[in-house]
């Protein structure tokens with residue numbers, strides 16, 4: 614790993630040393646982060662995070678409120694230039710936030726197509742909308758959508774870019790319980806069809822265990838726990854293995870469990 618000056622987060626490109634790239638970003642990794650440190654004033658929020666996510670892998674990032682999950686996501690997405698350390702990405706990335714962030718002055722289709730070039734954009738836009746079950750809403754304004762629909766559009770806007778790596782910051786947290794379950798099922802289906810890797814920031818241990826291949830716990834500025842989830846799909850919350858992992862994570866996160874959760 615090449616030494617990087619303090620105060621500088623590097624996103625190496627092909628111009629960086631070939632040796633670094635070969636060693637640090639193996640062909641099967643969509644993102645590789647080494648020694649990420651992020652301070653806000655005197656507060657050290659990320660204190661040396663190392664993380665690698667493989668192609669096609671879905672990783673859930675858990676941690677107490679304020680532990681730095683969103684900060685880490687922003688660093689990995691290249692949205693934060695103030696961090697120290699090194700991030701290498703390999704392929705296209707796209708981000709979905711908790712709030713849909715659709716432009717209110719553009720119709721749904723216009724929001725999805727934003728920034729796309731070349732022939733076939735209307736077809737790609739229509740296909741992405743169909744994938745999230747909104748084939749007939751392309752001409753709607755964002756203000757005419759329900760919260761769940763708007764979040765589906767945000768997902769379509771990310772998918773139409775055919776990302777290798779999808780970063781999701783509590784994408785379903787603002788939805789009611791039923792819509793949340795629908796979105797989780799949709800995410801699972803899309804993941805099977807597109808084979809993207811994902812980092813899913815979530816507060817919801819059940820969501821993490823339903824969707825992820827691996828769970829991370831961020832604590833004291835570091836990845837304190839990194840565990841594979843080997844349960845077969847479709848995962849059921851009443852499965853004993855699921856329950857054991859949930860209890861472990863809830864304890865790790867110091868969330869009190871009630872008898873019906875255990």
Ligand SMILES: Nc1ncnc2c1ncn2[C@@H]1O[C@H](COP(=O)(O)OP(=O)(O)OP(=O)(O)O)[C@@H](O)[C@H]1O
Nearest residue numbers: 653654658676677678679680681682683684685816
């Ligand atoms: N722009 C900023 N300026 C100052 N402090 C910040 C800034 N962004 C984040 N922080 C601080 O960094 C810490 C981590 O914030 P972050 O949003 O990453 O946590 P989180 O784990 O995503 O929290 P939550 O689960 O509540 O969303 C918090 O103490 C927060 O106040």
